[in-house]
Structures are given as C-alpha cells and as structure tokens.
Amino acid sequence: VRGSAELAQKILRGDRLSLARGITLVESTPGSAPGLLKALRPPRRAFIVGVTGPPGTGKSTLVDRLISQYRKKNLRVGVIAVDPSSPITGGALLGDRIRMAGHGKDTGVFIRSMASRGWTGGLSRATSSAVQILDAAGFDLVLLETVGIGQSDVEVVGITHAVIVVLMPGLGDDVQVSKAGLMEVGDIYVVNKADLEGANQMVTILLGALRGRPQSPSVLRLSALPGKDIAGLVDAIEEIRARFSKAPKELNLRSLRGMIVETARGNLAESLQRVSESKADEMASQVLLGRLTVEEAALRIFGN
C-alpha cells in the first residue's frame, strides 16, 4: 500500500512515467489495484467522452482530429483506446505506435491502448480505473475509444459523460449496428466518411432508428480523414461540456453509475476466471454421474 501512495503522489503531480505505470498496474492486477485508486481520489474534473462504433468506421482518425481540436483550445487530452485484439494480432501495440506519431512530443497529450487479452470483464474494470487515473493526473478531456462490436464493448462507454457513436455510409442494414446496442448509448451520432455514396441514406436510417429515444441525440455528417466538418462535432461536444461545467453532478452520477457497474462486472468475470480447471472437471464428473444437474454444479462451482 505504501508503494501505491507514492505512485499516487507522482501521478497527481503529473509524472508521465508514473501515469503509465499506474495504468499498467490496473490493467494487470486483478481487483484493479484498489490501493492506488483510493490514494488517488480522482477529483472528477475531467470531461470524459466515449467514442464507439463498428470496426472500420474511422474512430481512431476521429479521435486524432479531436485531440488536435482540443489542443488548440489548450485542454490537456488523455486517450484510452480499448482494443480487444487477440494476442495473435498484437493490435493494441501497433495502434499505439500509429497514434503516437502525430502527438508523441506533445506533453499535453497522453495516449494509451489497452488490450483485453481475452477477458472482457477485466477490461471493463481496468478501463474504468484508467479513466479515473487520467482524471487524477489532471487531464481536462479524457477520450475513451472502444470498438463497438459486442454488447460489452459498447456498455463500457457508459462510464463517460458523453458518447459519440461513429458510423459510416453503407452500414444501414448491417446487423451489427442494432445488435451491439449502439442505438441506445449515443449522445452524438456521427456518419463519418460522409463523402462516400449512401451518406444521406445512412442519416435517414439512423434518424429512424433513433426515433424511439426520449431525447433526440445529435446526428452529424463529417469526414474525419480530410478533417471536413469536424467543427460541428466539436460544437456538439462543447454543448454537453458546457452543461457539465455548469452542473457537473448529473453527468458525474451517470459516469459513476457506469463505472461502478463496469467494475462490478469485472469482479464477477474474475470470479468465473478464478474457477480452477480441476474444480470444473470435478463438477462435470458429478453431473456425468447423475449426482448433480448442470444448474446445481454451476451454483457450487465458486465454493471450495
């Protein structure tokens, strides 16, 4: 715990190496290093924005453009990119290198990719912890990028103050859009690559899919790669950020609810992870012998 307190002090002073070490700690330690997070007591000043959407919609490019825009406003920007790649692809590391290229020498920017290493529950908890660490380290804006493939990837953005869902023309009929719950989580919907054919159609489909929502989210068209119409997105973000600055409580409660639920999800996934092979084998044998049902075995699997 003493090590945690020291590390926390350095993070609070803005030491980048300690910041990186802190995130590595919550990423690798089961239980997300509670000592560190307790010592940090994040001030909840950072404005946290989630960016999610199907693969290939240009989320990383969009995040890159947002970093540039907010650096012009002199805000310090921290980025957590959740990249649930398998160990085979090593996607997370490669992503880091590509991203760092543009902002690598800017000390007002900190970018970190996190890989799930095949364990969604742990990732959701580590993500929540990493965002808290960036908050404690004094970043004004924290961007959390997740690949919106599965439901759990999308739910992670529930820990933020505002969610941008990134789509692109031609995705209209794609099952993934509705399947992953993307239509439920966004505050701002972006049809990126809007120069491509079908952008209007995508906007129409999107407006239709969002019609059931109690408050209509913003729907914007832009092209992140050439940087076209990024200003409109910044305006939409700034509107929510102004609300956050004026009365942070409401959005902080939303973000904290999300963080608590994602952390609890991580704890549960860990319980499952901790079930030993031999315990599972023993339970399976009991079922095969007819002594237990599958359901009874599932209830007993966490015992000794």
Added chain:
Amino acid sequence: VRGSAELAQKILRGDRLSLARGITLVESTPGSAPGLLKALRPPRRAFIVGVTGPPGTGKSTLVDRLISQYRKKNLRVGVIAVDPSSPITGGALLGDRIRMAGHGKDTGVFIRSMASRGWTGGLSRATSSAVQILDAAGFDLVLLETVGIGQSDVEVVGITHAVIVVLMPGLGDDVQVSKAGLMEVGDIYVVNKADLEGANQMVTILLGALRGRPQSPSVLRLSALPGKDIAGLVDAIEEIRARFSKAPKELNLRSLRGMIVETARGNLAESLQRVSESKADEMASQVLLGRLTVEEAALRIFGN
C-alpha cells in the same frame, strides 16, 4: 414443480409442443427453470455440434445442408440458433420462418431461434438448458449455431462435443476473426463460398493462424449454397461422432464443463442485472461525496 414434472414427462415422450414450451421456459425464466431440467435428467446421448463464425459466412445455409445430410442418415436433428438481435430487428423470428421453410413438415427436425434480448449472460445459460432439453427429447444430433462476433458468442460453443468454425474468402485480414477467439475454439474449420476469389489465400492464412494449436483441426473448403463438397464436412463430423460413440466420457466431460461455466456466467450476469437502479444511484452518490471509491461501491452493490 409439479408442472415441471408433467412438462418433463411430455418432453421425454417427444411431444413437440411441450418441447417448444420447455425451451420458452428456460429462455424466459431467470435461473433457467431448474425444476424442469432436474426432472428431465438428460440422458447425454445426443451428439452436440456447435457452428460459429462471423456474420455473413453462410452458417445458416450450412446448418440447413447438415440437417438434410443427417436426415438421410435417419438421425433426428434439433437446432438451436442463437441470434443476438436487438428487439428492433426481430431477426430471430424471421430466421425461424426462413429455416422452417425447408424442414417444416419433417417431424425428425426441430428448429428454434433464441434471441438474447440484450443480455448475453442469460442467453449463454438458456442455450445450455435448451441443448439439454433437446437431448432429453431424444434428438440424435443437436446443432448449435451462434454468430461469432464477440467473445461470449463464441464461448457458448464450448458446451458442444465438436465445433465447426465457418469462414469465407476475404476474411483473412478481418480483425473480427482473431478478436472473437475463433482460432481457439474450432475442431473443424470451413472456408465456405469457396468458389469466390481468395479461397486459397484464406486457407493459407487459416493454416498459419492455427499453427500454434496443439492438435491441428481439420480445414475444409466447400460451398454450402450449391451444396458442393458437403460430404467432406460430414466425414469430418462423423470422425468425431465415432469417437463420441465409442468413448463418450471424454467429450461429455468437455461439454459439461462448458455448460457449467456458461450457466455460472448466466448466474453472474443475472446478479448484475438484479442491481436496482436506486441502489446504483445511491452508490454513485456515495462515491461523488467521497465516502466510497468506485471499487468499494462495486463490491457493495450486491448487498441490501
């Protein structure tokens, strides 16, 4: 419980309506109707085959062809198609209608689609229960089709005796393939739509990705839609089925381990689902007031 015993008796006698009612029960009841499953005591005679892979690779067509092949062998075939569509698309119902078209009048075939209704944990448990019910109802072969998008979709096939992973040309570089853990779960890999350009390349990539596996799985090329080279797939399945018939214990233990873990996953997801809104709000307020950390709140969220 008396209702469960009666329903169980009817399912064991092969009554189709009761079978359908039983599956609806495990799909809709939290806890997967333990009374019913206890009363059924599935005999573990059915050979259970999982079919998974990214969207659009032709899994449903392949399953359809396998039904026809195995009906020729006079095996009774039960199918559970897990279709995690949002309520918006109603995908599961539509899927049922399309599939039933070909085999609707054949009483040796029972097909059921299950939708996740936004709750992966519950689905994994219900799937395990539904497969047990089909076993109890006397089906010789149970096919479990899941869309291999996220990790949890793929893990569900761990409840089977054999797993077919369906891919297609052009998917080689697709992040989804490696991300979802598809390279770890398959006993048989199928490159479907093998008439399309890039089939050879896909096979090469696949063999490379599978090189690290202790036992080399089969890799096959076929075209399910025109029904080309299906025989090779049937041979590969029959090889595993012969092993199952000769010494069922090993594969049954594998399947039961998977069922127990998936059922436990369902139980855990349900715990999270049961957390009341007001409880989550209260915990978030405590964190905002600085009385608890997010991590402490996550541990307390399941209390009263």
